[in-house]
Amino acid sequence: MPWLKAFLRRGATAGWLLLLPVPVSATTLGRHTDPIAPVILGVTGILFFALLGRFAARRLGQPSVIGELVMGIAMGNVLYFFGADFITILREGPAVFDVMGLTLRGVELEAAARQVLGGGDHARLLQALLGPAGPELIQVAHTVDVFSRYGVIFLLFLVGLETSVEEMRRVGWESARVAVIGVAAPFVLGFAVARTLMPELDLNTDLFVAATLGATSVGITARVLRDLGRSRSATARVILGAAVMDDILGLVMLAIVSGIIVAGGVQVDTVASTILLAALFLAAAFWLGPRFLRLAVWVLRRLDIVEAKLFVSFLFVMVLAWFANFVGLATIVGAFAAGVILHDAYFVHWGDAREHRFSIRDLVAPLEAILVPIFFVLMGIQVKLESFFDTRVLVAAGALLVAAVLGKVLCGLGARREHHRLAVGLGMMPRGEVGLIFASIGKSLGVISDSLFSAVVLMVVVTTLLTPPLLTRVLRRAPGTAPPG
């Protein structure tokens, strides 16, 4: 590997960097400390490892998200094994919010941790929390968690930004059939697996796990299709259209399942009111959103156009995300809706044309680029590989994986005969970020246990890893559109 050699050679000249802290720490460590310094260290460290994972994945021809997830899994288990307190705290994920909230209410840290995490052996965690750096590490972990949640919001906003209502109308019924089967089949299979293999689980949990299997992340498929020069083929259009519809169906599903969980059980009126509320929210967003945007653009047209574009976009995403949560939906539903509603055309009537070189996407991309890798690594860190030491968990995870793959392959049947049905099914397979976001919400709601979460992340990683080679093989054999150009 010549690049490794070159790296080591070049790395040696920069190796000085590693020596710098040694003499310094002896004399001056902790002289005076800006409270932001530990936050910088934690956040930047997580981002650094995310980039290492991303870089390694690209070198191996894999999607970035896989690199970040696998790096997270490695950190969450290897560094944990070696006793890194910060990782031990991050492993508990959203629990940090609750523990902090309880200590601010006067509960002692140890009692708060026990109350949030429930029974079981939390010796390692308590040791980390109660250590001398514990309080600082909790504050940093809290910030990392906040950053990752902002990352998810920007991610779904950008997904929405790439979703065009006109295009969805154009791909029409064929994509809709694929999308509906693609959500329903994994849901039914996943529910059956959960009921059969994990009968001790709550019905709510079964529903949530089943809903998680229905998600599709089309980014990976889109890239494979582009690499093969097929991104304009009929098959590609069906897949991409269906995946976009899947996003929307998935978000509705998430709303329904969350509604059921919060209501405490499956009740017709809960389901109906959730659907109604989601419909009302979306109707309000699509009706008032453009009015609000036109007003904001009109008011802000005296500001610098780049600034105004960024500020209006940011405020719009955040307002919709907050409102979505306010009416009982997930914040990401609002962020996605904001992306679908917003487009550059709102800003086109004023300002210097030269300033229009920055699209909304360009302006939001840096925020997303810094924050989203933090989310993926954090998801990886929360995968507790020791869960799989339990054979039953391993069997259940395997069965969920099979349900996830089979359910999506089946959805290819929704496509017309003249299209490549197997390719459509395989293209719908990767779960990517959306499945992960579902699982993390389930964890926040307290219905997804640690071992289930680990199983879901495993499912996401495997379906995402399998797609590129399988799809490439299937499409290379089939006749298709020649690469354009």
Place this chain on the structure above:
Amino acid sequence: MPWLKAFLRRGATAGWLLLLPVPVSATTLGRHTDPIAPVILGVTGILFFALLGRFAARRLGQPSVIGELVMGIAMGNVLYFFGADFITILREGPAVFDVMGLTLRGVELEAAARQVLGGGDHARLLQALLGPAGPELIQVAHTVDVFSRYGVIFLLFLVGLETSVEEMRRVGWESARVAVIGVAAPFVLGFAVARTLMPELDLNTDLFVAATLGATSVGITARVLRDLGRSRSATARVILGAAVMDDILGLVMLAIVSGIIVAGGVQVDTVASTILLAALFLAAAFWLGPRFLRLAVWVLRRLDIVEAKLFVSFLFVMVLAWFANFVGLATIVGAFAAGVILHDAYFVHWGDAREHRFSIRDLVAPLEAILVPIFFVLMGIQVKLESFFDTRVLVAAGALLVAAVLGKVLCGLGARREHHRLAVGLGMMPRGEVGLIFASIGKSLGVISDSLFSAVVLMVVVTTLLTPPLLTRVLRRAPGTAPPG
């Protein structure tokens, strides 16, 4: 005011937005809540008010920073008066970090607040902290504080990015003379004022206040000069060069004064070791920085170039900021150094030329644009106008203001006779963000009291507001370079 009428007319169509929450809240409020939702509300709310202030300032022909500060002062005093708990907590600024840290160590919230804030009447604050929403508000305030600190780091990074070592060499001795007088004169005058009018203050506090008066923020002057078509005149070159050197001198001053405070008193060895450490840090940064950057660019050249540029820049800023803090300097010193060292040329040797349309500045600007207004509003919120009810505080604030103005006008004497010395002095007058950052660091270190902080912010606002009209008047009278083009 026709725009106001038009606003009201257009606003009416979007007034529906305000009606939306009413029917919804009755049925669904608090159904299930993403822990990020209150954070979104707090952060977005602060940003929204910042933008209102910015917009109003622009309409009145004032710099944005003034709009944000004044909006913050209005929020921090009017909303506080009307009992807004969130504002009451934000008013205490960096204390939130310490209160949270103490509660995580098992101290009860009330005791922690008393311990951090010292004696005095904190009834309103305790009521806010101990209310039902208290813990949530503290978490949100903590996040707002973290965001504002990241904002300052990006701000100083961008200031550094615009600082060119070559240009500083070119403007040479004349600017250096102006810069040195511009730091020394306000320091001496400020120190004299503090000693005379506030003899009860600690010597450390005097030093810190005096150092704060030395800062210069050249952005406002640069804009006035551009508006007058004089940005290429000799006077402008002297001012801009001196202001850049002032940034560096100011940061060194900050390092020395902070070193003295942490050491507990003025000791020759402390001052010497701080200067040595700062010199070592900067030497290491300037020697190793480019090597690190070349290595990082070499390693990451297989990634998308826009991504790599952003990631390398972000990591570089954060590493230097952290290291600066680690060796006992301020994080902003590292951020500034990172900006000076980094430039787009590192990335020029590879990648698609089309991708180079985004400069480092373009990529970091969105992060800065969202976070910096939060910092300025937060600074404004922390201004306690009730401090000025005390005549002695008012007199001291007035005297500091006079020292600040006089000290900078004097520095014009460093310029050559053929240049417009008064214009140079007035151009150096605005304190802007740098003075504020110093004051906020002093508050974090516990040497700047609430009333002193309020006086410093007042000084920043007044010097910044005075500069544009005075400079315009003085330059219009004097013969100068004609506007280019």
